[in-house]
Amino acid sequence: MKTARRYCMPAWATLALLSAAGSDALAQSLSYPSNYIRMIVPFSAGGGVDIMGRILGQKLSEALGKQVIIENRGGANGMIGSEIVARSPKDGYTLLVNGVSFVTTPSLYSKVTYDPINDFDPVSLVALAPNVLVVHPSLPVKSVKELIALAKARPGQVQYASGGSGTTPHLAAELFKTMAMTDLLHVPYRGTGPAIVALLSGEVSVMFMNALTAVPHIQSSRLRALAVTSRARLPTVSDLPTIAELGLRGYESSQWYGILAPAGTPAGILNLLNSHIAKIMHSPEMKQRMTDSGSLAVGGTREEFASYLKEEFARWAKVIKQSGASVD
Numbered sequence: 665m666k667t668a669r670r671y672c673m674p675a676w677a678t679l680a681l682l683s684a685a686g687s688d689a690l691a692q693s694l695s696y697p698s699n700y701i702r703m704i705v706p707f708s709a710g711g712g713v714d715i716m717g718r719i720l721g722q723k724l725s726e727a728l729g730k731q732v733i734i735e736n737r738g739g740a741n742g743m744i745g746s747e748i749v750a751r752s753p754k755d756g757y758t759l760l761v762n763g764v765s766f767v768t769t770p771s772l773y774s775k776v777t778y779d780p781i782n783d784f785d786p787v788s789l790v791a792l793a794p795n796v797l798v799v800h801p802s803l804p805v806k807s808v809k810e811l812i813a814l815a816k817a818r819p820g821q822v823q824y825a826s827g828g829s830g831t832t833p834h835l836a837a838e839l840f841k842t843m844a845m846t847d848l849l850h851v852p853y854r855g856t857g858p859a860i861v862a863l864l865s866g867e868v869s870v871m872f873m874n875a876l877t878a879v880p881h882i883q884s885s886r887l888r889a890l891a892v893t894s895r896a897r898l899p900t901v902s903d904l905p906t907i908a909e910l911g912l913r914g915y916e917s918s919q920w921y922g923i924l925a926p927a928g929t930p931a932g933i934l935n936l937l938n939s940h941i942a943k944i945m946h947s948p949e950m951k952q953r954m955t956d957s958g959s960l961a962v963g964g965t966r967e968e969f970a971s972y973l974k975e976e977f978a979r980w981a982k983v984i985k986q987s988g989a990s991v992d
Contacts, residue, residue, distance in 0.1 A: 694932070696755075696756055696930075696932070696933050696936065697728050697729075697730040697756065697757070698730075699730065699757060700730055700731040700732070700733055700757075701724070701728070701730060701731070701732045701733070701756070701757050701758075701759060702732075702733050702735050702757060702758045702759070703717055703720075703721050703724075703732050703733065703734050703735065703759045703760075703761055703923075704735050704737050704745045704746075704748055704749050704758065704759065704760050704761070705717045705734055705735065705736045705737070705738075705745065705761055706737055706738060706739075706742035706743070706744060706745025706746050706748075706760070706762060707736065707738045707742060707745070708736055708738040709736050712763065712793065712874075712919060712921070713742075713761060713762060713763045713921060714734070714736065716761060716790060716791060716921040717734050717761035717921075718734050719953070720761070720790060720923070720941070720944065721733075721734050723944045723950070724937075724940060724941070724944070727940045727943070727944065728940065740773075741765055741769050741772070741773070741830070741991065742762060742763075742765045742766065742769060743769060743773070743776060743777065743778075745760070746760060746762060746766065746769075746778055746780075747777050747778050749784070749924070749925070749926060750778040750783040750784060750926055750927075751926070752926050753926070754925070754926045754927070754928040754929045754930075755929065755930075755933075756925060756929050756930070756933035756934075756937070758925075758926065759787065759923055759924065759925055759937075760784070760923070760924045760925070761790075761921065761922070761923055762921075762922060762924065763832075763919050763920060763921055763922075764832055764835075764918075764919050764920055764976065764980070765830075765832075766780055766922075766924075766973075767780055767973060767976045767977040767980055768830060768835060768980045768984065769830075770977075770981075771980060771981045771984040771985065772829075772830045772984060772989060772990060772991050773990075773991060780973070780977060781973065781974060781977060782927060783926070783927050784924040784925065784926065784927055785924065785925045785926070785927050785928070785929050785934055785966075786922065786924055786966055786969040786970045786973055787922070787923040787924055787925055787934055787937050787938055787941065787966065787969070788922060788923050788937070788938045788941040788942065788945075788962075788963060788964065788965075788966065788969055789920060789921075789922045789962045789963070789964055789968065789969040789972055790920075790921045790922055790923060790941065790945060790961075790962060790963065791920070791921045791945065791954050791959045791960060791961055791962055792894060792918040792919070792920050792921075792959060792960045792962060793874065793875065793876075793918060793919040793920070793921070793957075793958060793959040793960075794875060794892050794893045794894035794898060794917070794918040794919075794958075794959075794960070795832065795833060795836050795872040795873055795874060795875065795878075795892070795893045795917060795918070795919075796872070796873055796874075796875050796878040796879075796882070796889050796891070796892050796893070796901065796904065797811075797840075797870070797871075797872055797889070797890045797891045797892070797893065797907065798863070798870070798871055798872075798873050798878055798881070798882065798887040798888060798889050798890065799811065799869055799870050799871075799887070799888050799890060800863060800864075800866050800868070800869045800870075800887065800888075801885065801886070801887070801888050802866050802869070803822070803869040803870070803888075805890070806888065806890075807890060807910070808890050808891050808907060808910040808911070808912075809910065809911065811870070811890060812844045812846055815844070815846035815847060815848055816845075816846055816847075819846075819847040820847050820848075820849050821849065822848050822849065822869055822870060823848070823849045823850075823851050823868040823869055823870065824837050824848050824849070824850060824851065824868060824869070824870035824871055824872070825851050825852075825853060825859040825860075825862050825863050825867075825868040825870070825871045826850065826851075826852050826853070826859055826871070826872075827852075827853060827854075827855050827856035827857075827858075827859050828852050828853065828854065828855070828991075829850075829852050829989055829990070829991055830984075830989055830990075830991045831856075832872075832917070832919045833856070833859075833871060833872040833873065833874075834850065834852065834989065835917065835980060835983055835984070835987075835989070836872040836893055836917035837850065837870070837872050838850075838983050838984075838986070838987040838989065839915065839917055839979075839983050840872075840907065840912070840915065840917075841987075842983060842986055842987075843912045843914075843915055844912060848870065851868050856874070856877075859871065860873065860877065863887070864881065864886055864887070872893060872917070873887075874919070874958065875892070875898055875900055875901065875958030875959075876900075876957050876958035876959075877958075878958075879900060879901060879958065882901070889901065889904055890904075891904055891905050891906060891907045891909075891910055892904050892905070892906050892907070893906070893907055893915070893916065893917040893918060894906060894916060894918050894960070895908065895916050896960075898958065898960070899955045900955060900956075900958050920962075920972075920976075922969055922973075923937065923941060925937075934966060935966070938965065938966050941963050942963040942964070942965075943963075944963065945961040945962060945963030946961065946963055
């Protein structure tokens with residue numbers, strides 16, 4: 665009895681199939697990068713997204729052997745720069761660095777020209793920058809439990825500051841209000857700086873403040889810290905519990921920084937970028953740098969970032985709808 669012969673596809677046939685399946689994408693992946701890479705920052709220079717983009721861009725340049733050029737294309741709360749990337753060639757040479765506004769903007773504006781989930785391929789979550797819930801010392805509370813009790817006893821009288829409607833501190837407070845079933849009064853300022861000045865002077869009593877900015881004021885006793893907004897405690901203020909620990913299970917609000925590419929970018933390119941970013945963010949140097957800035961280095965998988973984006977989009981869409989927040 666004859667045994668069946670195992671069929672081996674000739675090399676020429678394999679190449680033909682690869683061509684039919686998209687060998688251009690394979691060739692791009694194998695030769696990438698052969699030129700400089702643009703990393704679009706959809707905000708002006710000097711902000712958190714810009715700083716993170718420049719730190720990562722420098723390290724990626726060293727890892728890839730090609731220059732990563734940071735290009736600030738600010739405007740419309742990040743929509744202009746994000747749309748540029750969404751409409752760019754799907755070749756890995758135009759990337760987007762963005763933060764939480766990437767998923768909140770579609771719920772805050774009536775007209776958005778891109779879909780944050782379907783028009784982009786997630787590359788990597790880079791870092792998380794939680795806030796600290798702080799109060800002015802004149803407010804008679806020393807814990808989250810006491811703040812909730814005071815807010816319930818004085819509905820609409822306890823004021824909290826933010827740098828404007830739709831900002832991360834504003835939405836962090838709105839999520840807190842929803843989960844704690846309290847009525848805090850939002851007082852928006854034209855930027856984070858004026859909001860902090862108002863809090864330090866006692867003009868307002870509460871704020872969800874960037875950890876790096878908050879720590880010096882906490883150490884000088886000009887502000888009283890109650891909790892951090894992240895899932896896990898921050899090394900910078902390790903004695904501070906999370907809001908979730910203190911009874912509001914599932915509470916999390918962090919500014920995050922991530923890298924995205926136009927949807928349809930070859931998987932080989934995305935995987936290469938993800939691998940380099942993971943190595944960069946997991947290095948002792950970068951972990952320490954993030955800790956010193958009140959942040960947490962992440963650098964997880966593409967799949968984890970994709971899942972995180974969907975979770976964030978759904979979370980903030982619900983909060984924004986409930987709060988009635990809008991910037992139109």
